[in-house]
Amino acid sequence: MALLSMQNISKTFPGVKALNQVNLDVQEGEIHAVVGENGAGKSTLMKVLSGVYPHGQYDGEIVYDGAPARFSGISDSERKGIIIIHQELALVPQLSIAENIFLGNECARKGMIDWRETNKRTEELLAKVGLVEAPTTKVDNIGVGKQQLVEIAKALSKDVKLLILDEPTAALQENDSRKLLDLMLELKAQGVTSIIISHKLNEVRYVADSVTVIRDGMTVSKLDARAGLSEDDIVRDMVGRDMTHRFPEHSRTPGDILMEVEGWNVWHPEHAERKVIKNASFNVRAGEVVGIAGLMGSGRTELAMSIFGRSYGRNISGSVKLKGQPVDVSSVDRAIDAGISYVTEDRKALGLVLDETIRFNTTLANLEGVSAGSILKRNEETKVAERYREALAIRTPSVFQKTVNLSGGNQQKVVLAKWLFTAPEVLILDEPTRGIDVGAKYEIYTIINDLAAQGKAVVMISSEMPELLGMCDRIYVMNEGALVGELNAADASQERIMSLIVNE
Structure with a gap:
């Protein structure tokens, strides 16, 4: 009935x-x-x-x-x-x-x-x-x-x-x-x-x-x-079509180490006695996609945010090097200037100004790129937004559309556009396909592959193990604030990742 x-x-x-x-x-x-x-x-x-x-x-x-x-x-x-x-x-x-x-x-x-x-x-x-x-x-x-x-x-x-x-x-x-x-x-x-x-x-x-x-x-x-x-x-x-492969084909030959994090320690911003990130060290090469796996609460987002301009935590210690040289990531502006960008896991609250247009959001992290002195060049801003709309296949009738009216997948593409316009060397993606459908996921995966092909270094945090296994060249495993293992793509499996987590 x-x-x-x-x-x-x-x-x-x-x-x-x-x-x-x-x-x-x-x-x-x-x-x-x-x-x-x-x-x-x-x-x-x-x-x-x-x-x-x-x-x-x-x-x-x-x-x-x-x-x-x-x-x-x-x-x-x-x-x-x-x-x-x-x-x-x-x-x-x-x-x-x-x-x-x-x-x-x-x-x-x-x-x-x-x-x-x-x-x-x-x-x-x-x-x-x-x-x-x-x-x-x-x-x-x-x-x-x-x-x-x-x-x-x-x-x-x-x-x-x-x-x-x-x-x-x-x-x-x-x-x-x-x-x-x-x-x-x-x-x-x-x-x-x-x-x-x-x-x-x-x-x-x-x-x-x-x-x-x-x-x-x-x-x-x-x-x-x-x-x-x-x-x-x-x-x-x-x-409306068969998807024989859930992940787009890719063939990568990573280059030299582009970013290296050594001895990274972070304490909780409110509970002074609680150490959130414990002596974490990892690297990512040019043209490489590196994954970070772990259960919710393992510290993956805290690690990423603390590296990106100390957006999370206090009493942070350790070093970040780009192309072998130490860089200052003590503020968001300095992290961006160094060549690091971070796509948040919460696009609606932290990644976008939902009540503003696609054009506004696309250029928000790099206003200098569309300004002459202190004057914003609106025509240039529109050109940039149109360029990324076409490049990332953002489905919208106009870049003057408010982002709140876009689907989740298209909102995520606008967030990516915003950070790609800063011309990063290293792009940290935190749950880049959360809450979007399989078709939009495939398009995001294709963008990630294109970035790697351009020689960018991509760090990908995901709770979906098949996603990490299908997209990454190497995977670090995180548990309780510490990196507890590293696996090459050829050796990685869901079972091995979970084994590193539970046996630590």
Whole structure:
């Protein structure tokens, strides 16, 4: 029996038809995956379903639990048991777990919050999602994986019947991802129907009963995941072509050592007694892609940010050499001048000014390159942005488009353009393909290969081991702030990387 049927849903924004006659049917008690490239319309479809875009702002019909559904807002859909958990978590960090779970839905008597009842119900909900934290624990004191589980506990507090998860594992490392997926299967056994949006096709195959593929705002196919569905089947429908090789072919002959880091030590910026990076030493050659593997919290991002202008940490010691000569990386400006650039893992918060244009963001890190003295040359700025738009195949009608309106993959290309315009010798990429689809990933991989072919040195941090194995010439393994091993591409495997981590 179908719990949900979305029929011929169309949604138009000024100049863009985001959804065009999309159909989605979800059976009661199943886990249904919705997949597609960035910008395909997946999140827009879920916003239509949950009432973010209320009835009257879209065409088509929604039938839910056997009756027409015409939601005027999120509160309407939640009253029917439809709960959506967005990729950007909606928790308040400074409030406790209990306060977050019942925020707006407080356990109250005569206008006063009943904290005993609140904490009791919180403990029961946390037990259902496998958490043992105290209800009074502040949310910012638990990791991202546990915060996702708190979001699900919050959904369960609202008597969820249809749970929608938008990229729930995008920011999670492998162990936390598997726990969340297993919880979805447990909820399914308890009668909860789920919709999951994910770019991680191995996870889709692990949990989904059926898959709807959306491409360019239209329904392409509905696939039965229980009938031996392969990732290649999904990819073909997502991108409209076969992808025989997930990673582009490359043949590299690295040159001399371009950057060398020796004896790098970093202390926590707030906890003076905590050493975050411990005597790390590594190098990367011209024309080489070097990976840094490790679990979440191993110190990979802290290492990268501390090298890039001491953007993280305190009491930093050690040396950085470029082409054999010591360089000053004590500030971001000096690191850029030395020839080092860093693409952050958080493009939305730290990599882009989302409410500004592509042109603005592309030149932001090198305004001197489009200025005469203190005067910004707007025509030159436009030319530079257009050049990178074409070179990186940024899909946009104009460089005057605001970056907030771009898909994740195209936003990531704008971040790359910004740092490529600084003409770096060394480019540090922190989770460069996080939250983007397989088609956009391939394009990012091609850009990385092109940079290496130009003689640039690339340092690539990634939580996806297949990505490191498919792209890197060498891989350093990091654990608890220390580099614990180094593997050549020919010798590297997921098993060997994990062995270095767990046996250290």
